[in-house]
Amino acid sequence: MSDFLSLSYPWIKAFHVMAVISWMAGLFYLPRLFVYHAERGQKGAEPAESFQIMEDKLLRLIMNPAMIATWLAGLALVMTPGIVDWSQIWPWTKAVGVLGMTWFHMWLAGQRRALRDGRGLGGRQYRMMNEVPTLLMAVIVLSVIVRW
Template identity: 80%
Template sequence: MTDLLSLAYPWVKSLHVMAVISWMAGLFYLPRLFVYHAERGQAAGEPAGSFQVMEDKLLRVIMNPAMIVTWLAGLALVLTPGIVDWGAIWPWSKAAAVLAMTWFHMWLAAQRRALLRGQGLSGRHYRMMNEVPTLLMVVIVLSVIVRF
């Protein structure tokens, strides 16, 4: 099994990077849709209907599959011999940030349901939360590249 992981490493790493890019694009865009939904989509009909469709498709068709592939490929990379030095700090800081990113994804899914019920937060709140994936991305990239 470890030989197979070593041989597949560049392919799995490529898949991981592509999935992360897709996931991050959604994590950046969905809160922005929530801002517009909260500020301009309160009444029934349009534009609320358009926001609901965009939010649903983004979450179900792009973000959820991208998160799953990110996790699966990431776990395969972690299991590849010689890739991770568990005595260093960086794998732990990356893992913590990835767990936080996953929590944020789940929080966004819950907020989408709240918006459908008319119980969403304010546009200002979603604007502030829109910065969370950026901060987590900084931690993840610095952890992997700088390996602090």
Template identity: 75%
Template sequence: MSDLLSTLYPWMKAFHVMAVMSWMAGLFYLPRLYVYHAERGSGPGEPGESLAVMEAKLLHLIMGPASVATWVAGLILVMTPGIVDWSMIWPWTKAAGVIAMTLFHHWLMIQRRRIASGKGLSGRHYRMMNEVPTLLMVVIVLSVIVKF
């Protein structure tokens, strides 16, 4: 099994990076759509209906599959012998960042339901939350590249 994981390592790493890029694109863009929805799409009709369709498709067709692919490929990478030294701090900070990213994703799903029911937050609040993925990305990338 370890020979197979070692052979697949570069492919899993490439797949993981592509999945992360797709997931992050959605995590950066969805809160921005929520800002537009809160500020310009609160009434019936357009643009609220178009924004709701865009939000749903982004969440379910891009972000959902990309997050699952990120997790699966990441776990396969972690299981590859000799890749992760668990005595160092970086794998733990990366793991905490990825878990926080996943929790943020779920928060975005909850917010979509709240917006649909007319109980969404203000555009200012969503604008501030739009910075969360950037902060988490900094922690994750520094953890993996610098290995502090």
């Protein structure tokens, strides 16, 4: 298995990067949809129905598969011999960032249901939450590239 992972490393890494880009695109866009939904979508009105369809499809068809692919490829990279030195700090800060990103994904899924049921937050709160993936991305990228 370790021979396979070592030989496949560039392909797994490329797949991981593509999955991360797809996941991040959704994590940036879904809160923005929530802002529009909270500010312009009255329950039962046409805009609300359109926002619900867009939010649902983004989460189910793009974000969930991208998150799963990111995790699978990331775990394959971690299991590749010689790639991660767990005695350093950077893998741990990256792991915390990835767990935070996963929590944020799940929080967004809960907010999609809350908006659908008329219990969502206001546009201002969703605007502020839209910054969370940027902060987590900075922690993850700095951890991997700078290895701090």
